Amino acid sequence: MIIKGIKQLFKKIKTKLPDKRNFIFNFIKKNSVCCEIGVWKGEFSELILKKNNPAKLYLVDPWKDFGENYFDKKHVKYRQENQNQRYNLVNKKFKKNILKKQVEILKMTSQEAFSELENIKFDFIYVDGNHQYDFVKYDIDNYFKLLNESGYLIGDDYRIDAVQKAVNDFIQTYKPKNFFVKNDQFILQKN
Numbered sequence: 001m002i003i004k005g006i007k008q009l010f011k012k013i014k015t016k017l018p019d020k021r022n023f024i025f026n027f028i029k030k031n032s033v034c035c036e037i038g039v040w041k042g043e044f045s046e047l048i049l050k051k052n053n054p055a056k057l058y059l060v061d062p063w064k065d066f067g068e069n070y071f072d073k074k075h076v077k078y079r080q081e082n083q084n085q086r087y088n089l090v091n092k093k094f095k096k097n098i099l100k101k102q103v104e105i106l107k108m109t110s111q112e113a114f115s116e117l118e119n120i121k122f123d124f125i126y127v128d129g130n131h132q133y134d135f136v137k138y139d140i141d142n143y144f145k146l147l148n149e150s151g152y153l154i155g156d157d158y159r160i161d162a163v164q165k166a167v168n169d170f171i172q173t174y175k176p177k178n179f180f181v182k183n184d185q186f187i188l189q190k191n
């Protein structure tokens with residue numbers, strides 16, 4: 001009971017604080033072609049829409065329960081009924097944007113979405129899907145190629161060891177023009 005109350009209080013405080021990712025939008029050009037890998041309840045997607053007013057925003061998430069060992073967080077959060085609720089919420093939240101074709105939802109993994117997106121050039125790709133090494137490495141290796149010349153690939157949770165290792169291994173091989181970390185976000189700039 002007390003723990004639930006404290007959790008709710010933290011949640012309330014968190015929603016009142018400015019998003020730690022606001023700074024990203026200082027260097028992403030307005031009306032960009034964007035993609036978010038890992039959407040959850042669409043909270044960061046809302047921020048992209050508000051701050052960037054993208055020409056197009058692709059939202060990639062399977063909203064699927066892949067079982068115990070797939071996620072780095074508590075499995076209960078990913079039970080299919082919870083995933084369904086989040087998928088429905090996101091569809092509802094962005095109904096108008098979907099109708100005017102500003103937002104497109106790809107209900108699939110980033111691996112499955114790749115063939116749908118591989119001919120598009122992106123200004124901004126946000127990587128925040130499965131946080132285990134192989135998945136993060138896959139997302140960065142493959143989606144970085146889809147950036148246009150001045151594009152940015154940014155990802156969340158750099159504090160997590162697996163994420164950090166995937167990013168560092170990527171940098172060793174691809175040597176992007178720019179790499180820095182701020183507020184737990186890793187920022188990779190193409191050219």
Ligand SMILES: C[S@@+](CC[C@H](N)C(=O)[O-])C[C@H]1O[C@@H](n2cnc3c(N)ncnc32)[C@H](O)[C@@H]1O
Nearest residue numbers: 038039040043044060061063109110128129130
């Ligand atoms: C940390 S949450 C995303 C949070 C969201 N970016 C935000 O900031 O509001 C991670 C999401 O990644 C999704 N996910 C898991 N594996 C994935 C994959 N292979 N491709 C794309 N999304 C994945 C999960 O379903 C979950 O909704």
